Amino acid sequence: MQSFQLLAEKFTLHFDKKHFPEQPASLYSPNEYFLGLGGKRIRPVICLMGNELVDEINPDAWHVATAIELFHNFTLIHDDIMDQAPLRRGFETVHKKFGENTALLAGDVMLVKAYEYLGKIDPAVIHPILHLFNSTAREVCEGQQLDMDFEKQEEVSFEDYLKMIELKTSVLLAASLKMGAILGGAGQRNQDLLYQFGKKLGIAFQVQDDYLDAFGEPEKFGKQVGGDILSNKKTFLLIHALEVADATQKQQLKNLLASNDADKVEKIVAIFKACKVDEWALQLKNKYLDEAFAHLEDVAVLSKRKQPLKALAQFLVHRDY
């Protein structure tokens, strides 16, 4: 079992190459630009770790990990269009730099490229991998749609938001891990436990993401701090604040949500702090992390093989970027 760090370096060496032809450059250079912005590569590496948990890395796992990372980048390009996000990883988003139509098409072709890598794997495992990849891809789209739907609703329950996050974020982490486990030859029970571990970890990961949007340090975070607040995105923080705020604070929050004040972010963050939303979020994150670890505990492999996954989970929920 190799550490996340080591596997991430190996994956980066494998992944950081041109994935697209030269021409037409108007289509493919936006793709290479976006991939060149880097990223944490968590999903592909967790796939490799899922494989290594049970056996040596299957050569097909590199193809599947690459497909997963391309799929993730496809979702980012399209989500950035939908969210009208100006920045991604501190740089201009594809639609800002190249226009919306090109970004739309660049995303499409990124998704097709993901399937090109899946098309390389051994026919003996292609059915379970494609099945899981496809159902997960659809769920991620469902999550993004719910996310957009929620922007138009005045209030969203914690349960509905949780369901959306599971679809939009958790299932891809969970499926990445499970695909790795499938390629490593894991049995059904271990596959399922790893999927559950990934799902809970994904929720903890999103709590941290929501937390960083409001409380992160701009120079580390990469994205626009307060981006969720400016676009009136429902987040774990906002939903909880609306639940625990007193009548005055709740009214202030609603007024701020309806406004475009220059200090909207600052004022909403101040209410979050007054309601101790920051402390609550850290507790919530740890709750899901504990649940994730309970599933990992039950996976029937030697305990020491689980160390790298545990370390990764700790890193993901304590990162500041």
Place this chain on the structure above:
Amino acid sequence: MQSFQLLAEKFTLHFDKKHFPEQPASLYSPNEYFLGLGGKRIRPVICLMGNELVDEINPDAWHVATAIELFHNFTLIHDDIMDQAPLRRGFETVHKKFGENTALLAGDVMLVKAYEYLGKIDPAVIHPILHLFNSTAREVCEGQQLDMDFEKQEEVSFEDYLKMIELKTSVLLAASLKMGAILGGAGQRNQDLLYQFGKKLGIAFQVQDDYLDAFGEPEKFGKQVGGDILSNKKTFLLIHALEVADATQKQQLKNLLASNDADKVEKIVAIFKACKVDEWALQLKNKYLDEAFAHLEDVAVLSKRKQPLKALAQFLVHRDY
């Protein structure tokens, strides 16, 4: 060998069902709406015909044909966003009816659904099918990008336009036929000849499409007549007109292209007629049809088995909608 008509009826019976879950309805009802608008179903049926040319229909051909039709509909939904098209098949486009973000996501999930059907086929044939499907899908995206690039160029050569049309339109017809042939067990030479037949047929098909945009009868055509002209799309007609027009006509054309006159379509069509672009287009169409038939002639199967494909080709290039 069954006729296009008969196979189209069988395909319609097979295809006209719900392809998506009920929830979230905000995502999936736009998909069902768009599929419900119907269509000529040419590409999936030509896949079935490619199969039947060589052998009885392989059950997997229905999955592949379904994937092809879903892929085609994915491209239409996204192209309509990029082209800002108000109508498709006489009805509101998805982005007009449901908003651009939902249309973007509905297209994405339509593409994923296509791969769900591909994921059902026998692992013994999945590699060649996925390989051809993926490379074709990327080529179609390349064609759409070139099409958008050309809109910004003042002049486009006939050769460049032809290359774009091959990518955007022809390769999907060609690949549909070839995938059917692969599933029917055709040898490599027959597969390649059918691909060439499909490619030439695709060009003739597009010539007719461009022709109908300017000279079609609105009540039969379904789309907005003159839509290409209004969006300054380079077409076979416009490119040829700019080549053969005299200096006065050429200047008039350029002025009209730069304008948004209420009678822009009418005036440009009048110049097309004065330059005999309509007659030229019909000849061009027949040239490519003849070339297509020469390839079909060389396919090593009994001549009578080719009749339905010949009849379909005739229908496609003489249709008025």
